[in-house]
Amino acid sequence: MKITNITSYVTDSIGHNIIFVKTETDEGLTGWGEAYCVRPDLGVAATIDYLKDWLIDQDPRNIESLWAEMYQGLRFPPGSIGLAAISSIEHTLWDISAQALGLPVHKMLGGNVRDKIRVYQGVHGNTPEKTAEHAQQLIEKYGYTGLKMSPYPPEPDKQLWNAVLRDGPRFIEAVRDAVGDDIDIGLDAHAKIFEPIRALELADAMAPYKPYFFEEPIRPENIQAMAYLRRKMTIPLATGECLYTKFEFNELMQAQAADIIQPDVCICGGLMEMRKIAAIAEGHDVMVAPHNPMGPIATAINVHFAAATYNFSILEFVPHDEGRRSEFVREPWVPKDGYLDIPDKPGWGIEVNESALSKYPYQAYRRGNPRRSDGSPAFI
Numbered sequence: 001m002k003i004t005n006i007t008s009y010v011t012d013s014i015g016h017n018i019i020f021v022k023t024e025t026d027e028g029l030t031g032w033g034e035a036y037c038v039r040p041d042l043g044v045a046a047t048i049d050y051l052k053d054w055l056i057d058q059d060p061r062n063i064e065s066l067w068a069e070m071y072q073g074l075r076f077p078p079g080s081i082g083l084a085a086i087s088s089i090e091h092t093l094w095d096i097s098a099q100a101l102g103l104p105v106h107k108m109l110g111g112n113v114r115d116k117i118r119v120y121q122g123v124h125g126n127t128p129e130k131t132a133e134h135a136q137q138l139i140e141k142y143g144y145t146g147l148k149m150s151p152y153p154p155e156p157d158k159q160l161w162n163a164v165l166r167d168g169p170r171f172i173e174a175v176r177d178a179v180g181d182d183i184d185i186g187l188d189a190h191a192k193i194f195e196p197i198r199a200l201e202l203a204d205a206m207a208p209y210k211p212y213f214f215e216e217p218i219r220p221e222n223i224q225a226m227a228y229l230r231r232k233m234t235i236p237l238a239t240g241e242c243l244y245t246k247f248e249f250n251e252l253m254q255a256q257a258a259d260i261i262q263p264d265v266c267i268c269g270g271l272m273e274m275r276k277i278a279a280i281a282e283g284h285d286v287m288v289a290p291h292n293p294m295g296p297i298a299t300a301i302n303v304h305f306a307a308a309t310y311n312f313s314i315l316e317f318v319p320h321d322e323g324r325r326s327e328f329v330r331e332p333w334v335p336k337d338g339y340l341d342i343p344d345k346p347g348w349g350i351e352v353n354e355s356a357l358s359k360y361p362y363q364a365y366r367r368g369n370p371r372r373s374d375g376s377p378a379f380i
Contacts, residue, residue, distance in 0.1 A: 001100065002026045003060050006052040006089060008035070008045045009357040013324055016365055017041045018295040019084070020328075020357050021048060023092035025060060029099050032352050033091025034297040035084040036267035041362065047074075047085035055089070060096045063272060071269070083244050083267050090270030091301055099347040105301075106342065109275065109308035116339040117306045119317035120146030120186065126154050128174035135175045139183065143337035146314050148186040148215070149175060151206055157370045157378035161198060165205050172209045184212035184314075186238070191216040192379045196225045203233045213238040213260050213289070219379065227257035238262055241291035245269045249277045253284045260313060264291040265301050278309050287313040296320045296329040299340075300348040307342045315340075327356035 002025060009020040019035035035044050051070050058066060067090055074082045098105045106112060121138055125131030135147055153159065153167035175185060187206060193199045199217035206214070215238040217229055230237040236259035243249055245268060252258055261281050265274045278288045288311055290302050299317065306312040317340070318325070320332035330351040333340055343349025370378040 001029070001059055001061065001096075002057050003055050004057075006048065006055065006092070008048045008088075009354075010041050010045050010362040011328070011357045012360040012363040013295065017362055018328075019044055019048075019088065020295070020297060020352070021088040021092055022352075022354075023055075023060060023089065023096060025096060027100075029096045031060065031092030031095030031099070032297050032348065032350075033088040033095070034266050034295055034301070035088035036080075036264060036294070038080040038084050038267065039365070039367070040081075041365075043081045044084045044088075047081055048089060051085060051089060060093045061100065063090065063093045063097065066090075066093060067270065067272060077245070077247075080244070080267060083269055087266050087268065087270040087273075090272065091265075091297070094271050094301075095347040102346050104342075104344055104346060104349050105271075105304040106307040109304065112307050112342065113310050114307060114312070114342075116341060117303050117315055118146065118313075118339055119315045119335050120144060120148055120184070120338075121317055121319070122148045122188070123175065124149070125171075128170045131171050132174040132178035135179050135183075139179060142319070142335040143339075144335065145182070145338045146184040146186065146212065147175070147179070148188055148316070151187040151189055151202055151214075152192070155370075156192070158373045161201075165201060168202065169205050169209070172206060172211070176209045181210070185209070186212045186215060187235075188215040189217045190380070191219045191242070193218050194379065196229050199229055200232050203229075203235050207234050211235050215239065215262065216241070223252055223255045223257050226252070227255040230257050230259065236260055238289060240264075243268070245273055246276045246280060250280050253280050253286065256284070258286060260287050260289050262289050262291040262316075264294075265305060266294055266298050271301055271305060274305060275309070278305075278311060282311040287311050289313040290315055292316040293318050295325065296333055296350065297348065297352070299333050300343070300350050303340055303342060304348065324356075324360055327353055327359070329353060 005024045021033040023031045123135045214235040220242045238260040240262040
């Protein structure tokens, strides 16, 4: 079997693009993958096209070899754009390999260790009451047993820190009162805090409401500062969406800087690399809760990963049953009682609606650029 073509689709999903990748073979098998929208999105698509010439006429089942050829050929470490491209192509190779054997991908990873995949969704609102109402709506609709929310009041960058410490807890208090103690609530600080001591203050203010984890309390570049926070915080510390490959996660584990890791399969290096990352974490008694604010193919890959990974905890999820996302695959992902079913069809077990990928062409997006009250740029 040989690769004959690799095509990328940069599809507007309103607010950001989703980058889908298709690999074709001379035996008629087609594999699908998804790249993270790191921006510039067209830079990822151009890198996929660049890598294509290296892979044409090669056997897609030689996943480890082809991964090494791409990773080293981009003059490692390749960074976010290169790894988003590598990850997406690697996904397609797993899909093809599993289809060739007539197996779902998770059966190639050692088989099931669980029967269904627990997921959570983010809740939002500009007041504590509206945030609590949104939480109740999501639980009623999808049966979630886990949610995630911001620890901040609106526009925290423009407020004095004491106001953030005073008003932020009111939001999680309202949600906790609304949903009760049987729902796990994660907090995502989105790496907006520069000083570790401020992150610790905020964690202490949130602790009475028993958060499931405190995600990205500070910028991920300083692993030693993250390790300091983990030692001091009484809430489990989660991080990893901005870290790549086994090498960076190994450094994180060596520093004992996380209780939960959140690798993203669309940028960390792909499925095989995320399995290696999970194995490193398991050796340090650390759970894996993948970052997944992505499209339906990314969700499929994560479901197969979770099905076969012992130290998996919970999966981030964005519903695919409404709007444009509902068009990208024939059977959109919909949680039942807070869980996703594990596909039993060969490959990823999904049918991509290729015509919908071309229906919504690329749009240029730029992340917001918040400013502090003195006009200086704030962290996003």
